[in-house]
Structures are given as structure tokens and as C-alpha cells.
Amino acid sequence: MYRLCIFDLDGTLLNTVYALTYVTNLTLDAFGLRHVTPEETKRIVGNGYRMQMKRALVLAGDEKLVHYEASLPIYMENFSKYCLKDVEPYDGIRELLASLKEMGVHVAVLSNKPHEQAIVNIETFFGKGYFDVVRGEQAGTPKKPAPDGAFAICRELGIKQEECLYLGDTNTDMETGLNAGMDTVGVLWGFRDREELEGCHPQYIVAHPSEVAEIVKKKNESHGRME
Known part of the structure; x- marks a missing residue:
């Protein structure tokens, strides 16, 4: 039963894919990196925002994760503002x-x-x-x-x-x-x-x-x- x-x-x-994509891209903007698409977002989420940002940075060209540590507080600041966008x-x-x-x-x-x-x-x-x-x-x-x-x-x-x-x-x-x-x-x-x-x-x-x-x-x- x-x-x-x-x-x-x-x-x-x-x-939530559009909110997650928007917040991720705002974070990538801080480092002049290219945006991820909603379809890419679907593949990089699911294991928490830290892993999401690692995967997003690699997709955007930061394969050595130079900006990883700096990206985390930026992501959370953006997420607190826009976590409901188009949800x-x-x-x-x-x-x-x-x-x-x-x-x-x-x-x-x-x-x-x-x-x-x-x-x-x-x-x-x-x-x-x-x-x-x-x-x-x-x-x-x-x-x-x-x-x-x-x-x-x-x-x-x-x-x-x-x-x-x-x-x-x-x-x-x-x-x-x-x-x-x-x-x-x-x-x-x-x-x-x-x-x-x-x-x-x-x-x-x-x-x-x-x-x-x-x-x-x-x-x-x-x-x-x-x-």
C-alpha cells in the first residue's frame, strides 16, 4: 500500500527550466561567457546548484573552472531574486x-x-x-x-x-x-x-x-x- x-x-x-536558465545566464554574464540554452539547462541540473554551475561553466568555455568559486555567490544572489521567473x-x-x-x-x-x-x-x-x-x-x-x-x-x-x-x-x-x-x-x-x-x-x-x-x-x- x-x-x-x-x-x-x-x-x-x-x-523551472526558464528560471534556472535565466539565473545561470545572469551568472555567466558576470564573466563574459556565452549563455546556455533551456535544452542545455535540462541536462545540467539535478545535482544541486554547485554541480549545475560547474557544468554550465564548462559548456560556456571555462573548462578549467577558473570562475567556479566566484560564480557560486553570484548564482545564489541571482537565484534569490529570480527563482520564480516563468515558473x-x-x-x-x-x-x-x-x-x-x-x-x-x-x-x-x-x-x-x-x-x-x-x-x-x-x-x-x-x-x-x-x-x-x-x-x-x-x-x-x-x-x-x-x-x-x-x-x-x-x-x-x-x-x-x-x-x-x-x-x-x-x-x-x-x-x-x-x-x-x-x-x-x-x-x-x-x-x-x-x-x-x-x-x-x-x-x-x-x-x-x-x-x-x-x-x-x-x-x-x-x-x-x-x-
């Missing part, structure tokens, strides 16, 4: 969340986005307290694909790992679910393609949020019949 769904944020709940929920996400709540399933967010910005993103589009738990990157907790954040959410809600469904759009997310011993769902509306997701062998791959509601419904109905 699934009692909890943990969602990745960027590329799963919210389409919007993916089609069907609001309906999926409503369906899960109707079924009595808890919902949580686990992101490698800095914690404060993760909170701002979620509360802006879904309201304060809509999710049971929201966790961004926090000092002392290893980033995904380490399972520590997922474990912390389960402990906070008193839910076992095997009762959790983990949803995301990248190999980092699939590895997180696997490392946490949770069933995983790869979503195709986000930043990466089917081939990347299939390479991590998730239990499910879905093309639309409505499919997730059906997965949870069938699983929980089956559990009820077995009881």
Missing part, C-alpha cells in the same frame, strides 16, 4: 495532488534546490501547508541520490519506506528512490528522456500525472482486497 508520495520539484512538479506547474499536477489527498495519501517534496527557494516555489504555487513535508538542500544532509532526505521525510511522517512512492524526472531521482528502497516513478514531462529513466529500472514510467493516480489507486485497492 502507498501511504506517501515523495515528489522531486524541478521537472516533476514545476517547470509554472505542469499540466495535471494539481489534479494529481488533489486525487492523492482524496485517497488519504500523504504528499511531500524532496529537492536538491536550496531549501529556502524550494519552500518559496512550493508555497507560491500550492499554498503554505499543502504538502506534508518540503525538504530542499540542507546542511548536514547529503544531496540526492543519497537517500537521507527521503528517510527523514518517512521518519517525520511515521511511514515505512516500502509504503512510499518516489517520483522524479532524472536518473538522480531514480537512484534516490532505489537507494531508499522505495518504488520509483519516472516522469516523462520533465527534463530528461525515457532512455535515461529506463536505464535506472524504475517500477513505473508515466507520460501524464493522471497515470500516477491510477497506479496508487490500483495498488491500494489491491492491498485492501488482500486484507
Whole structure:
């Protein structure tokens, strides 16, 4: 039975690619480097902003990462101002969340986005307290694909790992679910393609949020019949 769904944020709940691209390019401007495109952004995000900037700098021509350390505070300053630029929920996400709540399933967010910005993103589009738990990157907790954040959410809600469904759009997310011993769902509306997701062998791959509601419904109905 699934009692909890943990969602990745960027590329799963919210389409943040234009905000991430804009902030990255503002940072690259500080060093006179060329911009990255939204399609390039989709490939460089997912492992936290530090790795994102490393990858962006290499793409922009700074292969020796001369500007890496200087880029980090600039990125965070820009991100604090523009983390909501052109952000919007993916089609069907609001309906999926409503369906899960109707079924009595808890919902949580686990992101490698800095914690404060993760909170701002979620509360802006879904309201304060809509999710049971929201966790961004926090000092002392290893980033995904380490399972520590997922474990912390389960402990906070008193839910076992095997009762959790983990949803995301990248190999980092699939590895997180696997490392946490949770069933995983790869979503195709986000930043990466089917081939990347299939390479991590998730239990499910879905093309639309409505499919997730059906997965949870069938699983929980089956559990009820077995009881």
C-alpha cells in the first residue's frame, strides 16, 4: 500500500527550466561567457546548484573552472531574486495532488534546490501547508541520490519506506528512490528522456500525472482486497 508520495520539484512538479536558465545566464554574464540554452539547462541540473554551475561553466568555455568559486555567490544572489521567473506547474499536477489527498495519501517534496527557494516555489504555487513535508538542500544532509532526505521525510511522517512512492524526472531521482528502497516513478514531462529513466529500472514510467493516480489507486485497492 502507498501511504506517501515523495515528489522531486524541478521537472516533476514545476517547470523551472526558464528560471534556472535565466539565473545561470545572469551568472555567466558576470564573466563574459556565452549563455546556455533551456535544452542545455535540462541536462545540467539535478545535482544541486554547485554541480549545475560547474557544468554550465564548462559548456560556456571555462573548462578549467577558473570562475567556479566566484560564480557560486553570484548564482545564489541571482537565484534569490529570480527563482520564480516563468515558473509554472505542469499540466495535471494539481489534479494529481488533489486525487492523492482524496485517497488519504500523504504528499511531500524532496529537492536538491536550496531549501529556502524550494519552500518559496512550493508555497507560491500550492499554498503554505499543502504538502506534508518540503525538504530542499540542507546542511548536514547529503544531496540526492543519497537517500537521507527521503528517510527523514518517512521518519517525520511515521511511514515505512516500502509504503512510499518516489517520483522524479532524472536518473538522480531514480537512484534516490532505489537507494531508499522505495518504488520509483519516472516522469516523462520533465527534463530528461525515457532512455535515461529506463536505464535506472524504475517500477513505473508515466507520460501524464493522471497515470500516477491510477497506479496508487490500483495498488491500494489491491492491498485492501488482500486484507
